Amino acid sequence: PWPPEYSDMLAWQWEQQLIPYWKDAGAFAADHGIGVAIEAHPGFCVYNPETAMQLRSEAGKSIGINLDPSHFYWQGIDLPAAIAYLGEAIFHVHAKDVALNASNVARTGVLDAKSYTRMQERSWLFRSVGWGHDELEWKRIASALRLAGYDHVISIEHEDALASIREGLAAAVATLSRVILQEPPVEAWWV
Template identity: 30%
Template sequence: MQLGMLTACLPQWTLERVARWAADAGYEALEVACWPRTGGRDFEAAHLPVASFGQREADETRELFAKHGLGLSALAYYENNLHPDPARRAEIRTHLKHSIDAAQLLGVSYVGTFIGRDPTRSVADNLAEGERILPELVDYAGERGVTIIIENCVMEGWHPDGYPGNLAYSPELWEWMFSLGFYLNWDPSHLTWIGIDPIETIAPHVDRIVHAQAKDVELDPRARNRYGFFGKVDKSGNPWDMGWWRYRVPGRGQVDWPGVVDRLYEHGFTGTLSVEHEDPIWGGDDERITQGLGIAHRTLRPLIVG
């Protein structure tokens, strides 16, 4: 098992700067964010220009990682592959294929994304649509020696009523997406707040957990007594503010990290555990973000066999 980090938390940094900092901080691998530079989400990071990526860029990237002694665990482009707008869906699909092509050139095994959802349609209709359009992406990746991994994030902010916006949030839905050929970028934080014990999901699905993200979550039961499980109705313009939980760096929330890592080892996980930093306390500027990444490293490094 390697300890890595997702580069998306430092969107203004170059990949060279992220790699240098990560290596100095003791991280072993990077999960590299590759959103396009013009898009609709405020935390996008474009650390690889996958839309114009060629052999020269691949060679330079491999040299950069070798220079800093880092692995490249996955490329990350987490977008809504069932977007309701056909034009936007086509843009996402095209960029995901660019990411897959770049992964092939780099010799990277995994590209991460979301299943997504069309919030104007029922879950059943979305699953049927997914069965119609998503296998072509799996085939496209497979022909290039790449596996598509799906993060089990709920993405409640993508739905106008705060319902799941990514139909990959539960083991029931994992089994559905596995049947289409996807694998899992497993994240315990999302499972924790929706009431699923993350440790209990490892053994039944470890053959499909090929990459994992390390993000914690802090729950506030008193606030939940006011808002209920589904969170605030009045989010004051922030669709991600549920009111009773927030993401934290590992070690600052409720996730049992010794238990998680031990169970992953027990069942033979040999992939990368990649820190995903979305902690509002350790955010806002580069210094606090890197301090948060330092907290995550100090929490997880002693748990991973060197």
């Protein structure tokens, strides 16, 4: 709310730009029987569960969310609570993790815009599934998704600068296989 220009800017973004655009896009999507999943991300107008639901309430039920746990963990949001709140508005799910560096967070906070080339100085880094949060936390996510009625794709998104694509994908597949299937993964198709 301060300085006042921030509130004015936010109102202009939502009332003059975001809502009119997404009302039209939502109506078009509904007329064509499709849903549009918006990926909430810090720095965007839609960045958390509350803003996702705010846009959905204005633009209609054809507008939902592409849930990326890493974006919410980075902000300190509890994923099972967010999933329960979002419910049927979850149209797609990414499997991506984030690791917070506690000493850097203590010094600079979580709104870190440093280059990814300065990994040791950053407050957070995107990580492969299981390399930011443990399996118990991913089980909580899987359970919350089931309770919310989500029974669709969970797509692995690799943005882990500390792991090769092969390492990150193998780690994510192994972790998610134990979490979702509750069994070891089958022979990897990419080997």
